[in-house]
Amino acid sequence: MDTIHPSKTYHLTADELRLMQMMKALGHPARMQIFRYLSANPQCITGDIVDVLPLAQATVSQHLKVLRDAGLVCGTLEGPATCYCLDGENVAWFKAQVGGLF
Amino acid sequence: MDTIHPSKTYHLTADELRLMQMMKALGHPARMQIFRYLSANPQCITGDIVDVLPLAQATVSQHLKVLRDAGLVCGTLEGPATCYCLDGENVAWFKAQVGGLF
DNA sequence: CGGTTTCATCGTAATTTTGCGATAAAAGGA
DNA sequence: TCCTTTTATCGCAAAATTACGATGAAACCG
Numbered sequence: 001m002d003t004i005h006p007s008k009t010y011h012l013t014a015d016e017l018r019l020m021q022m023m024k025a026l027g028h029p030a031r032m033q034i035f036r037y038l039s040a041n042p043q044c045i046t047g048d049i050v051d052v053l054p055l056a057q058a059t060v061s062q063h064l065k066v067l068r069d070a071g072l073v074c075g076t077l078e079g080p081a082t083c084y085c086l087d088g089e090n091v092a093w094f095k096a097q098v099g100g101l102f
Numbered sequence: 103m104d105t106i107h108p109s110k111t112y113h114l115t116a117d118e119l120r121l122m123q124m125m126k127a128l129g130h131p132a133r134m135q136i137f138r139y140l141s142a143n144p145q146c147i148t149g150d151i152v153d154v155l156p157l158a159q160a161t162v163s164q165h166l167k168v169l170r171d172a173g174l175v176c177g178t179l180e181g182p183a184t185c186y187c188l189d190g191e192n193v194a195w196f197k198a199q200v201g202g203l204f
Numbered sequence: 205c206g207g208t209t210t211c212a213t214c215g216t217a218a219t220t221t222t223g224c225g226a227t228a229a230a231a232g233g234a
Numbered sequence: 235t236c237c238t239t240t241t242a243t244c245g246c247a248a249a250a251t252t253a254c255g256a257t258g259a260a261a262c263c264g
Contacts, residue, residue, distance in 0.1 A: 009156060010131040012138075020134045027126025028222090029112040029119070036118065039203065046241060054111060059223050061242055080231040080240045091203070098200040101141065101193070130252090148211060161253050163212055182210045182261040 018071075019097045022090075025070035030055060030063050038073065038086050045081045120173075121199045124192075127172035132157060132165050140175065140188050147183045 012020070026032055034049055041048070050060045064084065067073040071090040075082040114122070128134055136151055143150070152162045166186065169175040173192040177184045 010135050011154075012131055012135055016134055016138065017131070020129055020131060023125045023134075024129025027122055027129045029114055029122060030222095032118055032122045032125075033112050033114055035203075036114075047239095050241095052113075055222095056224050057241075058225075058243080062222080065242085075241095077230090077241095080238095082241060095200055095203060098197055101137075101197060132252090149209095152211095157252095158254055159211075160213085160255075164252080167212080179211095179260085182208095184211060 015097065019094070022070045022072060022094050025066050025072060028063070028066075030060070031067055034060075034063060034067060035072065035086070038084060042085055043083060044085075045078070045083060046075075047081070049084070117199065121196070124172045124174055124196050127168050127174055130165070130168075132162070133169055136162075136165060136169060137174065137188070140186060144187055145185060146187075147180070147185060148177075149183070151186070 026035060030053055033053060037049060037052055038044070046057075046061065046064065049064070050057050053060055055063075064073065064075065068075060071087055072094070073084055074087045075084045077083075128137060132155055135155060139151060139154055140146065148159075148163065148166065151166070152159050155162055157165075166175065166177065170177060173189055174196070175186055176189045177186045179185075
């Protein structure tokens, strides 16, 4: 046996990587709950989400960043606060990808 | 401020937890690639998957367990080998859940 | 029965993720 | 301007995940 592992890298397309990142983002209870909350409450502020979750403000802010980086959520400055909402376009893309999975 | 965190637990339904577990399972490059491989090759053995991935046999076996626990994949003994395939029913459920997300 | 093939599990490092307090940064009001 | 409100980021500890070699277990073949 010469080499055990031929490549050492995964063979995934850019779309698959992007999809994977979204899956990973939603694969945590706090972030799943944030996502569902934003579905029900299209316009809300960070503090509203903090109130709903059993986590400290810093932790919630971190989870929001993960969702932002995945493209599932976007936050816009609204005075001293940040208004969060689902990123409709990317969520639609996500649903379409999952729909055509197999 | 009396108590900062009222509940210390997340408020997710059983369905949401199940969905979350599937998301988490697919939120890793190795498992995403295994899933895609099983989509293209409906019937295959553990060794086939090991050959495709840049990981040791033990690691692949572990990833397969995660996919099994999530219900996305099922493996049946086929002599000394294990034949893996997608769990059509659960994958369909997954797609339906994502389709109705928001 | 002994040897081979195929796979899962165990034990254990290394890495990543998670969670929090403390600390900035930015906007608005008195 | 000073103070409050609101949020993001930093630094660090704890927990979870990932990866691997080694070891079992189960089926098949000679």
